[in-house]
Each structure stands twice: as C-alpha cells, then as structure tokens.
Amino acid sequence: MMPEHLYSWELWFPLVINLILSIFFYFSSLKLIPTLAPAFIKANLFGMDMNKTSKEKIPEAFGVVSGCMFLLTMFLFIPVPFGQIILNNGTTSFLYSEFIKLIAALLSICCMLLLGFADDVIDLRWKHKLLLPTVASLPLLMVYYVTFNSTSVVIPKPFQPWFGRLLNLGVFYYVYMGMLAVFCTNAINILAGVNGLEAGQSVIIAISIMLFNLCELAGELWRTHQFSLYFIIPFIFSTLGLLKYNWYPSRVFVGDTFCYFAGMTFAVVGILGHFSKTVLLFFLPQIANFLYSTPQLFHVIPCPRHRIPKLSKAGFLEPSTVQFSVNEIGVLGHLVLKLFDKLSIAKIRYEGKNIVTNNLTLINFLLIKFGPLHESHLTIALLCVQVLCTGVAFIIRYPLASLFYDIPLS
Numbered sequence: 416m417m418p419e420h421l422y423s424w425e426l427w428f429p430l431v432i433n434l435i436l437s438i439f440f441y442f443s444s445l446k447l448i449p450t451l452a453p454a455f456i457k458a459n460l461f462g463m464d465m466n467k468t469s470k471e472k473i474p475e476a477f478g479v480v481s482g483c484m485f486l487l488t489m490f491l492f493i494p495v496p497f498g499q500i501i502l503n504n505g506t507t508s509f510l511y512s513e514f515i516k517l518i519a520a521l522l523s524i525c526c527m528l529l530l531g532f533a534d535d536v537i538d539l540r541w542k543h544k545l546l547l548p549t550v551a552s553l554p555l556l557m558v559y560y561v562t563f564n565s566t567s568v569v570i571p572k573p574f575q576p577w578f579g580r581l582l583n584l585g586v587f588y589y590v591y592m593g594m595l596a597v598f599c600t601n602a603i604n605i606l607a608g609v610n611g612l613e614a615g616q617s618v619i620i621a622i623s624i625m626l627f628n629l630c631e632l633a634g635e636l637w638r639t640h641q642f643s644l645y646f647i648i649p650f651i652f653s654t655l656g657l658l659k660y661n662w663y664p665s666r667v668f669v670g671d672t673f674c675y676f677a678g679m680t681f682a683v684v685g686i687l688g689h690f691s692k693t694v695l696l697f698f699l700p701q702i703a704n705f706l707y708s709t710p711q712l713f714h715v716i717p718c719p720r721h722r723i724p725k726l727s728k729a730g731f732l733e734p735s736t737v738q739f740s741v742n743e744i745g746v747l748g749h750l751v752l753k754l755f756d757k758l759s760i761a762k763i764r765y766e767g768k769n770i771v772t773n774n775l776t777l778i779n780f781l782l783i784k785f786g787p788l789h790e791s792h793l794t795i796a797l798l799c800v801q802v803l804c805t806g807v808a809f810i811i812r813y814p815l816a817s818l819f820y821d822i823p824l825s
Contacts, residue, residue, distance in 0.1 A: 444656030478673020
C-alpha cells in the first residue's frame with residue numbers, strides 16, 4: 416500500500432512549480448548564452464581549443480551563466496514551499512528549519528560560484544582550490560550541526576559483534592563532510608579536457624541523484640529527498656542549456672566556475688539530504704580518475720599543466736604523454752610505474768635515461784585501451800562509462816546494501 420503523502424498536494428505542488436521555473440530558465444539560457452559570448456571575449460575571458468586546428472577564440476567561464484540561471488530559479492522558487500513562514504510570522508517551526516537549510520545551501524553554492532569565477536579570472540593555485548571549498552562548506556556544516564547533528568555511521572553486519580551496530584565518529588564526521596565538498600568540487604575539474612565532458616558528466620550525476628530521490632519519496636524521510644529535488648531539478652535544466660553550447664564543437668567553455676558550482680551543489684544535497692555516502696556512489700568514475708591520477712596530483716611523478724589528449728594529424732585524439740629523467744623521480748615513483756606497467760593500466764617506455772608515460776587520467780586510459788578516437792566519440796564513451804557506473808551504484812545501493820546493513824544506507 417502506497418503511503419498517503421505520495422498523493423498529497425504538499426509533496427507535488429512545490430516540485431511542479433520548481434519544474435516549470437527550471438524549464439523557463441532553460442529556454443532563457445539558450446537565448447542568453449550566445450548573446451553574452453561576444454561580451455566575454457571582449458573582457459578577455461576566452462581560450463583556444465587545444466584539440467582543434469582552428470585558433471578561434473572560445474568564450475570561457477560560462478559556468479557563471481549556468482550558475483546564475485540556477486540561482487534565479489531558486490530565488491523565485493523560495494516563496495512556494497516557504498510562504499507559510501511569512502503568513503504565520505515565522506511560527507511554523509518545521510518550515511523555518513527547512514528554510515534556514517535552503518538559505519545556507521544557497522550561500523555555499525553562491526560562494527563556490529564566486530570563487531570559481533575568480534579562479535577563471537586570476538588562475539588560483541592548487542592549494543587555494545583545496546582550501547576554498549572547505550571554507551565555502553562551513554555554513555553548510557553549521558546548519559547540519561544545528562538542525563540534524565547525526566555523526567553516527569552504521570557498521571556492516573559482519574563487524575557488528577566487535578564494534579556494535581552504530582559508531583559515533585563525532586567531529587571526524589564533519590571532517591568527512593568537509594572533505595566531501597572538496598572532493599566533489601575538484602573531482603569534476605580533473606576529469607575534463609574534451610568538449611562536453613564536464614557538463615555532460617554533471618547532468619548524468621544529477622539525473623542519478625534525481626532518480627534516487629524519486630525512489631526514496633515513498634519512504635519515511637521523503638521530506639529530505641523532496642528538499643534535494645528542489646536543487647537537482649533546476650541544476651539539470653540550467654546545465655542542459657550550457658551543455659548544448661559546450662558539446663562538440665564547443666562554442667563556449669564551462670571553466671572552473673561550473674566545476675565548482677556543480678560540485679558544491681552535489682555536496683549540498685548529499686549533506687543536507689542525509690545521503691552523502693550514496694552521492695559518492697554516483698561519483699565512481701571520478702573516484703577512479705582521482706585514484707589513477709594520484710601519482711601525478713601528488714607529484715610522485717611529474718605532472719604537466721595540461722594533461723588533455725593530443726590531436727593527431729588524422730584528426731583523432733591520442734593519449735598525451737609526459738617525459739622525464741630517471742633521476743627526477745624517487746623510489747616510490749619507480750614502484751608506481753612498475754606496478755602500473757605490470758597491471759597494463761599505463762603505457763610506459765624507457766628511452767635511455769628518460770621515461771615516457773601517458774598522463775594518468777581516465778580519458779587517456781580509454782584512449783590507451785580503445786585506440787585513437789574522434790573527440791565527440793571519446794566524450795560519448797566517457798559519458799557511457801558514467802551511465803554504466805550509475806547502474807552499478809544503484810545495484811550497490813539497493814540489493815547489495817541490504818546484505819550488509821539492517822537499515823537503509825544513507
């Protein structure tokens with residue numbers, strides 16, 4: 416028997432209005448993006464597509480337009496679910512708590528949108544890219560502390576005889592959530608470099624979260640998943656508008672602005688929707704890319720500024736490489752290269768006293784395994800991997816989780 420709230424006006428009316436506003440601003444972005452492109456070039460916010468022979472100027476940092484469309488949707492939407500607070504002079508305690516969560520979430524997203532745009536303009540260093548998401552997530556963590564403050568995790572059934580059913584992590588749970596915000600904002604940024612990939616993977620992750628939220632609307636925590644949908648639906652439509660112009664051949668670049676904005680949006684819904692571990696399941700390709708990139712990200716082996724694939728004379732993309740002296744890396748670097756070579760997950764050549772290896776990204780890994788690809792085909796292949804991993808995530812989240820947990824995985 417279906418729960419009564421599934422047929423309630425309270426559940427569906429705000430979501431329908433949210434959807435209508437999202438569609439309106441989707442069409443607005445389709446008109447706005449090509450109109451603003453010349454203004455971005457005039458302001459020197461442009462780049463060259465390194466995977467094209469053409470040296471045409473491509474407007475950059477257009478994630479700020481997508482982010483603004485998202486914020487406009489959310490600002491106009493606020494009175495719909497929270498109008499009772501105004502009518503009742505702030506006495507509706509539950510709605511007031513939800514209202515504070517929404518405002519704090521928008522504050523964190525606004526911060527990351529601003530910081531991402533600053534990065535595109537002045538090119539921040541990597542240490543700042545790690546610090547800024549941490550600072551921007553503080554309003555989010557404070558609201559979580561005031562409104563929910565659950566820091567316990569469920570122990571898998573096989574380990575419960577030793578550790579008990581629940582383990583309270585205390586302050587370490589907040590450290591984990593802060594690290595989640597840092598990971599989400601940077602994971603999309605390092606899995607990039609071909610037209611349509613940043614926006615495309617973000618749309619698939621967002622649709623995955625939306626499907627998960629819709630599945631969970633029948634449960635007891637339906638309000639938290641409704642709250643998540645308030646953010647995810649506008650994000651999907653604002654990003655689809657950007658994706659249309661970022662798809663091959665790209666007419667605009669999304670920039671770090673979009674990567675930060677998208678990552679913080681996913682962190683917001685995961686933390687305030689109380690399903691942060693499930694959100695990570697939808698980041699399986701990004702997690703794999705991060706782990707594969709770790710030797711370069713932490714400079715165990717040299718890491719060039721750009722690790723995007725290189726364009727061949729035939730017009731296909733091939734794995735990009737980095738060359739360095741045997742003496743440039745330490746014992747750990749040599750061990751990593753030997754391990755990667757033995758596992759056949761990297762193409763490594765020794766040329767005298769020099770070593771040549773492919774740059775360690777998931778994009779280059781696919782090119783190693785499948786050979787040179789056209790850029791549009793490479794993007795489609797990477798997005799298919801993202802969709803496949805979403806299917807794996809749902810299998811882990813539902814059938815497999817019940818084998819290890821006696822309550823639903825958050």
